[in-house]
Amino acid sequence: MNMELLHEGKSKQIFATDNPARVIIRFKDDATAFYNIKRAKIENKGKMNCAISSLLLGYLNENGIATHFVEQTDDHSQLCRVVEHVAIEVIVRNVIAGSMAKRLGLEEGIVPENTIFDICLRDAELGDPLINDHHAVAMGIVSYEELETIYRTSAKINALLTELYRKAGITLVDFKIEFGRDEEGRMVLADELTPDTCRLWDIETGDRLDKDRFRRDLGRVREAYEEVANRLRDALK
Ligand code: UDP
Numbered sequence: 001m002n003m004e005l006l007h008e009g010k011s012k013q014i015f016a017t018d019n020p021a022r023v024i025i026r027f028k029d030d031a032t033a034f035y036n037i038k039r040a041k042i043e044n045k046g047k048m049n050c051a052i053s054s055l056l057l058g059y060l061n062e063n064g065i066a067t068h069f070v071e072q073t074d075d076h077s078q079l080c081r082v083v084e085h086v087a088i089e090v091i092v093r094n095v096i097a098g099s100m101a102k103r104l105g106l107e108e109g110i111v112p113e114n115t116i117f118d119i120c121l122r123d124a125e126l127g128d129p130l131i132n133d134h135h136a137v138a139m140g141i142v143s144y145e146e147l148e149t150i151y152r153t154s155a156k157i158n159a160l161l162t163e164l165y166r167k168a169g170i171t172l173v174d175f176k177i178e179f180g181r182d183e184e185g186r187m188v189l190a191d192e193l194t195p196d197t198c199r200l201w202d203i204e205t206g207d208r209l210d211k212d213r214f215r216r217d218l219g220r221v222r223e224a225y226e227e228v229a230n231r232l233r234d235a236l237k
Pocket of ligand 1: 089091097098099100128174175176196197198199211
């Protein structure tokens with residue numbers, strides 16, 4: 001590839017294209033956790049994450065969710081719309097796990113009656129702290145109206161993904177998403193949707209099929225990501 005590298009993150013590179021309104025996002029094999037303290041290369045992860053994210057974003061586009069995804073361009077890359085990123089992460093939780101279990105002293109695996117939406121400030125130096133709507137508005141990151149759109153869209157995304165993953169024999173435990181504003185100022189989903197940013201548990205066995213295999217040294221990381229890609233391909237047939 002001979003394109004200008006605009007940005008390199010932990011798991012992806014962003015390249016310019018001839019069209020200023022489009023970028024290429026390239027998925028890498030690098031895995032990091034705990035703010036870069038734990039690092040590894042996982043063979044095939046970039047390819048699997050690109051495949052999984054492209055399948056899921058394409059599926060959301062087809063089901064009325066505006067996303068930045070245009071098309072997959074090769075094994076590792078996607079063509080995406082340029083958006084102005086909003087500096088919050090939205091975490092949607094269907095099952096209690098991870099930081100929520102730890103923070104509130106709850107058992108992992110509890111299924112609450114409601115869906116839980118967290119918002120976190122995207123600031124690695126501060127450790128991406130949990131914030132609330134008023135903080136986000138006070139900091140000038142979003143308006144209350146935009147937050148309403150973000151929560152409504154996140155709930156729709158959750159319903160669509162939960163149903164698709166159920167068909168694939170997988171419980172969508174939780175996931176993180178980010179949004180951006182397009183040229184018209186509309187909120188669009190502008191993120192990857194991969195096992196790096198979700199918790200996915202096998203419905204039958206409870207087996208972890210996501211980045212927790214890497215974070216918690218459970219082994220078979222590559223196999224889990226390949227399994228998710230294969231099952232999603234089947235579920236979408
Ligand atoms: N997550 C993410 N990026 C972050 C924080 C969380 O992709 O910066 C994902 C994580 O993989 C999980 C969900 O969001 O699927 C909830 O994460 P949690 O708050 O439980 O944090 P963790 O336990 O991963 O530190």
